[in-house]
Amino acid sequence: MSVTHAPQTADVLTRQDPELAEILLGELHRQSSTLQLIAAENFCSPAVLAALGSALANKYAEGYPGARHHGGCEIVDVAERLAVDRAKSLFGAEHANVQSHSGSSAVLAAYAALLRPGDTVLALGLPYGGHLTHGSPANFSGRWFDFVGYGVDAETGLIDHDQVRTLARTHRPKAIVCGSIAYPRHIDYAFFREVADEVGAYLIADAAHPIGLVAGGAAPSPVPYADVVCATTHKVLRGPRGGMILCGGDLAERVDRAVFPFTQGGAQMHTIAAKAVAFGEAATPAFAAYAHQVVANARVLAAALADEGLVVTTGGTDTHLVTADPAPLGVDGRTARGRLAAAGLVLDCCALPHADTRGLRLGTAAVTTQGMAAKEMERIAALLAGVVRGEVESVRAREEVRDLVGGFPPYPA
Numbered sequence: 001m002s003v004t005h006a007p008q009t010a011d012v013l014t015r016q017d018p019e020l021a022e023i024l025l026g027e028l029h030r031q032s033s034t035l036q037l038i039a040a041e042n043f044c045s046p047a048v049l050a051a052l053g054s055a056l057a058n059k060y061a062e063g064y065p066g067a068r069h070h071g072g073c074e075i076v077d078v079a080e081r082l083a084v085d086r087a088k089s090l091f092g093a094e095h096a097n098v099q100s101h102s103g104s105s106a107v108l109a110a111y112a113a114l115l116r117p118g119d120t121v122l123a124l125g126l127p128y129g130g131h132l133t134h135g136s137p138a139n140f141s142g143r144w145f146d147f148v149g150y151g152v153d154a155e156t157g158l159i160d161h162d163q164v165r166t167l168a169r170t171h172r173p174k175a176i177v178c179g180s181i182a183y184p185r186h187i188d189y190a191f192f193r194e195v196a197d198e199v200g201a202y203l204i205a206d207a208a209h210p211i212g213l214v215a216g217g218a219a220p221s222p223v224p225y226a227d228v229v230c231a232t233t234h235k236v237l238r239g240p241r242g243g244m245i246l247c248g249g250d251l252a253e254r255v256d257r258a259v260f261p262f263t264q265g266g267a268q269m270h271t272i273a274a275k276a277v278a279f280g281e282a283a284t285p286a287f288a289a290y291a292h293q294v295v296a297n298a299r300v301l302a303a304a305l306a307d308e309g310l311v312v313t314t315g316g317t318d319t320h321l322v323t324a325d326p327a328p329l330g331v332d333g334r335t336a337r338g339r340l341a342a343a344g345l346v347l348d349c350c351a352l353p354h355a356d357t358r359g360l361r362l363g364t365a366a367v368t369t370q371g372m373a374a375k376e377m378e379r380i381a382a383l384l385a386g387v388v389r390g391e392v393e394s395v396r397a398r399e400e401v402r403d404l405v406g407g408f409p410p411y412p413a
């Protein structure tokens with residue numbers, strides 16, 4: 001077996017550092033022999049992996065194209081301009097900053113661009129699917145800003161718009177954040193814009209999850225509504241691990257300065273080149289078809305899980321994301337995740353709105369990249385429920401998983 005997506009690197013590694021090469025092959029094997037249902041993960045293309053493993057990894061490039069603090073940036077400047085131009089055209093944004101090292105750094109930079117420590121920010125509360133950067137006391141956001149959390153309706157699981165409006169009027173936040181790690185439905189960006197305008201707040205969309213669906217036209221875009229859009233490039237978007245910020249021309253300079261030099265040093269040029277590759281891929285009709293298939297698969301998966309007796313949050317999904325409570329099957333989310341992991345189904349737990357126990361969070365981005373469709377989603381749901389109920393033992397489940405993924409290699413030889 002060889003690392004088919006970067007053969008030269010793999011050969012060099014195998015010769016020079018067999019110990020580490022073995023680890024890399026082990027991980028490739030794990031990814032291709034178990035079911036990848038973590039909602040934030042995907043399989044990026046061999047071209048993206050090639051850019052990540054390129055000589056651009058050697059280059060120091062503090063600053064921006066045409067204005068660097070280091071010599072020898074003439075080539076990487078072209079790479080970054082390409083990434084920026086492709087991001088702008090893909091999302092119809094006036095400005096794109098493609099340097100953020102991660103989604104969290106992008107959010108940090110967005111706050112740095114618009115806020116001062118001590119400002120009030122309104123965001124989805126963490127128990128309802130807010131990210132750590134939306135006010136967790138363990139994160140810079142909770143320490144430096146005064147966060148107020150909105151929630152979701154206890155019955156429907158949908159964002160409580162009345163509460164958002166009331167909290168905004170009461171607390172007069174400097175910024176409102178919309179975006180989540182677990183919310184399976186479309187976000188009504190026009191609504192958030194209206195509330196932000198009413199109270200004079202900036203609107204920050206943290207679209208880390210749905211931005212890939214936006215790129216493929218399978219989810220509404222926050223770009224026309226938000227002052228600043230933060231995103232990751234490695235989730236549904238299927239690029240390298242990293243972040244990105246989109247905004248209007250009026251905020252371009254503030255956002256750029258907030259990324260570098262305020263929150264980061266040298267840009268990671270190999271990652272930026274890989275982002276350019278991913279933006280190029282995401283602009284194709286094939287990617288649009290992929291994004292729509294991701295959602296279609298998630299809908300089938302959600303319905304099949306509901307048929308198996310799990311309580312699917314909001315009763316379904318508009319996106320790649322499904323969250324569900326396995327309690328009716330007799331176990332809580334944590335126990336279920338453990339059983340599933342032993343069986344080769346890899347997924348996360350998540351907070352469940354208005355519940356004490358944890359639920360399961362799944363996504364269809366990775367399995368859809370592998371080529372799976374409705375039939376496989378139904379098979380996955382049946383297997384998942386059988387394992388969670390304790391009806392299918394791990395050994396048999398592992399065989400079934402191997403049989404299932406065997407037909408859909410993420411990196412065909």
Ligand SMILES: *Cc1c(COP(=O)(O)O)cnc(C)c1O
Pocket residue numbers: 040101102103104105107131133179180181206207208209232242243
């Ligand atoms: C994934 C995610 C992030 C953080 O991205 P990292 O690259 O892990 O730092 C931030 N916000 C939201 C809503 C996310 O889903």
